[in-house]
Amino acid sequence: MARGSRRSTLGSRPARVIGLRVGSSYIPGCTEVPSTCSGSAGRRALRHPRPVSYDRVARASHEGAWRASIGKDGSTITRTRGRKLSPGELDAGQVALYDEIAHGPRATQGASPRILDADGCLEGPFNAFLLQPRLGHALQALGAALRYRTDMPDRWREVAILVVAAREDAEVERYFHEPVARALGLTDEQLAGLRRGDHSVLDAEDALVAGATTELLDDGDLGDATYAALLAWGGEALVLELTSVIGYYTMLAVQLRVFGVAPPDPPAPTP
Template sequence: MSQRLPQFQTATATDEQKAVLNDILSGPRGNLNGPFLGWIFSPELAQHAQRLGAFCRYQTGLPLRLSELAILVTAARWSAQAEWYIHYPIALQAGLPADIAEAIRVGAEPTFADNDDQLIYRFATELYETKRVSDATYRQAVDRFGHTVVINLVGLLGYYALVAMTLNVFDMRAEGQSSLPFAD
């Protein structure tokens, strides 16, 4: 999975590590695919991060299609191989058009038919490119989704940037991943 981290062995796991693994496996994810076997070497970080991740993935108030769109924008910005590999099929299943996902992957400007998709893309892209969101984009997002969901969107983008950094630093791949969506 990663040549930069030691192989994790459940037989020698600490009680804290076992508790994190149990929480992840019994939670909405049900698997350890992603950064979790990297974070497990710091069980306190792993526990906090996996709980934040469960919220950011499942409870932001955004429809799944829009959450997954934001995750794909993040994965592409960071060239996070495993993040894209894991979330691309989820995004398509949630209704994101494949041509939009492909444009994001290759760094092209997508053509959107859905205004919400365009707004989420613009919000995430402005934040990643300028480290800010324009007043116009912010106002449009708040008018459409409300303050709480916009706050949650920022949290989602930040969390998945953390995931991408973890995956990239430790050169982690997803379970079953044999192809790379980005040049390595």
């Protein structure tokens, strides 16, 4: 499945799972997750389910739902795991974290889309933070520090985030950060270029940041020439800030994918 091919196509009701593929092994007759998958292959399937070419796959539970819409060619998939936690059911620790996020700088600064839905539930990655408030406090504080308390130009930060979003096919990150980047002066052409990995449309400084981000994601390190170029632009502090942004938003992309989080609204059509 191509990385850019995922779309939100939630089914209206659960449908039967005919089988699961784990690596090169196919488990027929695995009709429910998790109750009827047994043995080591079944346990692996529960950890890493790969539905094969059936039109609809779903699992409902008391905690939420897992749903997928899969074409015969495997071109589309949507997952929603768990559910949003409503403000009225939060414990004291969760309420404190909720207030930090819902009433903090993300809600009052910049051009980011809304972080609360119509019912007051947290959008994006923040709902999952509530699952472990002690860790959630640290994660949201790190994100806030990277966005509002660093010296790196805001535009460079958003370029790096959108390169991560393109690499990880993170629609939620694009949803929240493309409006911020646009408000900072990136054009629709440049945003489209970032989506498809074409950095030739960027200004020289933006292209340096995009290239460094791509290099770090691809190679796990920065070459001497890239490191020297970043030092020339902003010194060692810039390198620390940039690598922290890349690491943080890569982590968020993984969490968004694992929890199957979709953008709050349908994403805008890609130019």
